Amino acid sequence: MQMNSNIKALDTGFVLRADKIEKHFANIEVLRGISLEAKRGDVISLIGASGSGKSTFLRCLNFLEIPTGGTVTIRGETHQASDALSRSRASKQKLRQLRREVGMVFQSFNLWPHMTAAENVMEGPVRVLKEPPKAARSRALDLLARVGLSERADYRPSQLSGGQQQRVAIARALAMNPDVLLFDEPTSALDPELVGEVLAVMTDLAKEGRTMLIVTHEIAFARDVSSKMIFLRKGLVEEEGPPRDLIASPKSEELQRFLARMRH
Amino acid sequence: MFTTTDYLPYLAQGIIASVALGGSSFVAAAALGLVLALIRDHSSGFVKLLIAIYISVFRALPELLTILLTYYGSIAFTRSVGIPDLSPFAAALLAFGVQIGSYACQIFSDAYRAVPRGLLEAAHAVGMPGYLINVRIAIPLMLRLAAPSLGSLLLVVIKLTAIASAIGVTELTRRAQIVSGATHDPLAAFGYAAAIYLAVSAILTIFQRRLETAKQL
Numbered sequence: 001m002q003m004n005s006n007i008k009a010l011d012t013g014f015v016l017r018a019d020k021i022e023k024h025f026a027n028i029e030v031l032r033g034i035s036l037e038a039k040r041g042d043v044i045s046l047i048g049a050s051g052s053g054k055s056t057f058l059r060c061l062n063f064l065e066i067p068t069g070g071t072v073t074i075r076g077e078t079h080q081a082s083d084a085l086s087r088s089r090a091s092k093q094k095l096r097q098l099r100r101e102v103g104m105v106f107q108s109f110n111l112w113p114h115m116t117a118a119e120n121v122m123e124g125p126v127r128v129l130k131e132p133p134k135a136a137r138s139r140a141l142d143l144l145a146r147v148g149l150s151e152r153a154d155y156r157p158s159q160l161s162g163g164q165q166q167r168v169a170i171a172r173a174l175a176m177n178p179d180v181l182l183f184d185e186p187t188s189a190l191d192p193e194l195v196g197e198v199l200a201v202m203t204d205l206a207k208e209g210r211t212m213l214i215v216t217h218e219i220a221f222a223r224d225v226s227s228k229m230i231f232l233r234k235g236l237v238e239e240e241g242p243p244r245d246l247i248a249s250p251k252s253e254e255l256q257r258f259l260a261r262m263r264h
Numbered sequence: 265m266f267t268t269t270d271y272l273p274y275l276a277q278g279i280i281a282s283v284a285l286g287g288s289s290f291v292a293a294a295a296l297g298l299v300l301a302l303i304r305d306h307s308s309g310f311v312k313l314l315i316a317i318y319i320s321v322f323r324a325l326p327e328l329l330t331i332l333l334t335y336y337g338s339i340a341f342t343r344s345v346g347i348p349d350l351s352p353f354a355a356a357l358l359a360f361g362v363q364i365g366s367y368a369c370q371i372f373s374d375a376y377r378a379v380p381r382g383l384l385e386a387a388h389a390v391g392m393p394g395y396l397i398n399v400r401i402a403i404p405l406m407l408r409l410a411a412p413s414l415g416s417l418l419l420v421v422i423k424l425t426a427i428a429s430a431i432g433v434t435e436l437t438r439r440a441q442i443v444s445g446a447t448h449d450p451l452a453a454f455g456y457a458a459a460i461y462l463a464v465s466a467i468l469t470i471f472q473r474r475l476e477t478a479k480q481l
Binding site: 062096098099103110113123172 | 388392
């Protein structure tokens with residue numbers, strides 16, 4: 001049965017599938033069974049009020065948060081909570097494999113302050129993918145150029161603006177050649193005038209066919225860039241569909257209210 | 265009759281033993297503290313409890329008592345087993361390493377907790393295994409955060425070596441005692457010793473400042 005569902009995931013072209021992800025913290029149910037399928041090139045935006053579980057859900061997809069229940073399937077390999085909790089070599093290996101295939105961009109950038117921009121980008125390729133440092137550096141410089149930061153390669157994060165730091169963080173995630181990119185409110189920690197440069201980079205990535213899952217409050221951006229929008233409420237999918245439909249004609253009262261609030 | 269100035273070279277050479285004992289004790293303590301801090305952060309309740317007991321015991325014991333207990337304890341042990349005695353220097357190194365290690369462990373634990381979790385998560389997110397996260401991210405950041413406190417600890421350790429004179433290590437303070445016995449001028453002997461301690465401390469402080477400003481980039 002397990003095997004069959006794996007094969008199906010490959011056949012139907014899903015890059016990533018989350019099945020009934022649940023997360024409880026003590027007695028609080030943060031996620032109450034969220035499922036999602038992303039095909040190659042899909043850009044899925046997750047919206048919802050704070051506390052709706054959207055960031056927790058995203059963090060469950062690469063097991064930074066260990067879900068209480070449910071599975072994540074990527075490249076035909078199914079991962080579940082029991083694997084992540086096991087201390088065995090094989091499950092640790094499997095967990096690292098999952099994380100390698102899923103890139104993550106954080107709200108607070110999380111660049112390593114003791115390394116330059118280029119070193120931040122090279123770290124994963126050199127240490128995890130075992131690329132030779134020279135090759136990794138030249139690839140890092142290319143990636144930094146793509147996010148418009150070739151001149152800042154040898155700067156430390158503390159010498160960069162928030163927008164620049166986030167673009168380095170995007171380059172760092174791309175350096176692992178992930179199948180899916182997760183963005184956890186990538187512009188929420190930025191000054192308003194720096195939001196545009198990060199969204200522009202993300203728009204380019206969407207255009208080149210990257211598979212992306214984006215938790216965001218930037219509704220207009222989400223509408224323009226994503227192929228699918230999911231509205232989460234109280235740990236469940238309340239509404240989902242093409243972003244324009246969702247925004248133009250929200251069915252549920254909650255989404256109507258949420259959108260009205262975001263407009264002001 | 266010799267004056268204190270005649271003994272100055274003899275006195276000044278004492279700082280070599282002080283700095284050697286202080287420096288090696290500090291290195292041993294820092295290594296012990298770092299390892300215990302890492303174990304503490306990754307282990308279960310029982311091991312955590314053992315480390316907490318270690319820290320509170322050596323925080324409570326006076327250094328002089330620890331050093332006397334270690335020295336006479338080591339002699340009792342080596343005689344009963346029939347192996348050569350520990351030299352006073354080695355006994356002092358052992359006592360300081362273990363005792364100061366408890367301070368260092370606390371400093372490293374605090375520093376580890378001050379490393380922003382997100383920076384470790386970012387390392388997990390690229391698929392780094394645990395030991396690499398420690399070596400590449402956690403420990404370098406921890407050392408940066410711990411550096412000011414470690415610098416102060418080194419100064420304290422160098423001063424503390426004075427009490428190793430109690431078990432016969434002829435470091436600077438011990439030599440000042442010997443000189444004052446010979447010249448009957450304790451004020452001059454101890455005054456010179458104090459000046460030498462101040463000079464060493466000044467040099468280390470300048471060095472530490474340099475390190476910290478260099479690191480800020």
